[in-house]
Amino acid sequence: MRYKKHKYFVAGRINLIQRSKIRELFERASKMQNVISLGIGEPDFETPQNIKEAAKRALDEGWTHYTPNAGIPELREAVSDYYKNHYGLDVPAERVIVTAGAYEATYLAFETLLEDGDEVIIPDPAFVCYVEDAKVAEAKPVRLPLKEENGFQPDPDELLELITKRTRMIVINYPNNPTGAVLDEEVARAIADIAQDYNIYILSDEPYEHFLYDGAKHIPMIRYAPDNTILANSFSKTFAMTGWRLGFAIAPEEIIRDMIKLHAYIIGNVASFVQVAGVAALREEASWKAVEEMRREYAERRKFVLEHLKEMPYITAFEPKGAFYIFANIKDTGMKSEEFAEWLLERAKVVVIPGTAFGPNGEGYIRISYATSKEKLLEAMERMKKALEEL
Ligand SMILES: Cc1ncc(COP(=O)(O)O)c(C=O)c1O
Known part of the structure; x- marks a missing residue:
């Protein structure tokens, strides 16, 4: 069914599509200074x-x-x-x-x-x-x-x-x-x-x-x-x-x-x-060598982030065996996922994605991407730890 948006009529099916919540958070973060994004869903590496x-x-x-x-x-x-x-x-x-x-x-x-x-x-x-x-x-x-x-x-x-x-x-x-x-x-x-x-x-x-x-x-x-x-x-x-x-x-x-x-x-x-x-x-062969190098780098970052998360209060991480994401349980903070993501952005200037962006059952979780440099990951981990310790 057609509907009217501003002065234009558009097809009803377009109204069914929900804009990604991930993008909304990114837009807010892009207006702030000194933000580290762990919201990224793409490799930070160059194409081989x-x-x-x-x-x-x-x-x-x-x-x-x-x-x-x-x-x-x-x-x-x-x-x-x-x-x-x-x-x-x-x-x-x-x-x-x-x-x-x-x-x-x-x-x-x-x-x-x-x-x-x-x-x-x-x-x-x-x-x-x-x-x-x-x-x-x-x-x-x-x-x-x-x-x-x-x-x-x-x-x-x-x-x-x-x-x-x-x-x-x-x-x-x-x-x-x-x-x-x-x-x-x-x-x-x-x-x-x-x-x-x-x-x-x-x-x-x-x-x-x-x-x-x-x-x-x-x-x-x-x-x-x-x-x-x-x-x-x-x-x-x-x-x-x-x-x-x-x-x-x-x-x-x-x-x-x-x-x-x-x-x-x-x-x-x-x-x-x-x-x-x-x-x-x-x-x-050169591209497969590059893939293995990227995998090794992700593996190191994954270990690094998991170790840091273990030292933080109120947060526990499911140990992932693949991709470049960590889905962490934040239920002990007493906050909902979206509330937590907003709080972390305001408080620590770190972007994470609320689990609910992926469905209602993601409530109580956040997604952390480690497709970013070790320096940035270290800084983000320190900021997160400080914010959680002060909670
Ligand atoms: C699970 C999954 N499927 C598909 C895509 C889309 O990837 P592509 O760039 O190949 O369209 C993504 C991108 O983040 C993804 O995470």
Whole structure:
């Protein structure tokens, strides 16, 4: 239904979309001096040089035209080889579509597979875009609470209880934003079995797959449920390429063909020279060396922040095995998540994200990102400790 905003009439569906609470907090912080942000959801590293060089070369070689909608064959093949080499999985190139980041891959999955009245099970807390994508697709989000005592993993029995005749899809995102949790193999298998038994799609959003610590392993969902899974992945986090807008989806060929139909009219194709740089990212050793260096740096920062948090009163941290976030429990402060985030910004000039930005079940938690320099992390930890000790 149309509605009037200022002097313009706009489509009702736009009114359904909620602006991210993360952005509101950032806007307030940007008006203040001397603020340290631990709210960041992107790598602070530069894109590895070999990838930049590949993009520059591609421009000079004339990669400035449209490409096939699904992406250049060289990149679809490189994705296919990547899954073979890293995970021993067969992913034919026809099962790959190159997208403008994992955001577009996710959006395409929702729009292609869901319609009015379909139900989609979305964990709570979860990354912000899934609920909004569901609303735009006119599907009904059904939240599956994730609990700290279960390591923020879905409980397969609770999942089963939420399934109705209208359930079409379940969203899974591991390594997880905002909790940093990694999915246990038994849970992955259980979810795959449920999806197959009830004929449900799994949207598995896996952009943090390379940021793993303490020996944790990542299992791509296509290993267990290849015919039910739409896997969204991205170059954004792995290769510190957030601004390049490069990602992909993997799904059964028929679904990919339908996703291409929509993608063809909204994106057309991802920038051609960016796709060529994507081939270099996946195929060249230099980029994988850079990924390992970033992972090591994140691992050190993670340890550093966890150690500092242990010394603070009223706050306890769930020990994450992946991504670059720490989901910390602040219930002992007596404050609600949003109140805490505002208090910390005013009192210590440190930005953290209230857990409720990711769903009602994030109440009592804050998300701390360690995708920032050690110096800034140290300063932020000192400020937080002082503020909490004075509470
Ligand atoms: C879980 C998750 N999925 C998807 C995205 C979007 O990533 P991209 O830059 O690939 O669109 C993000 C970005 O923060 C994310 O955290």
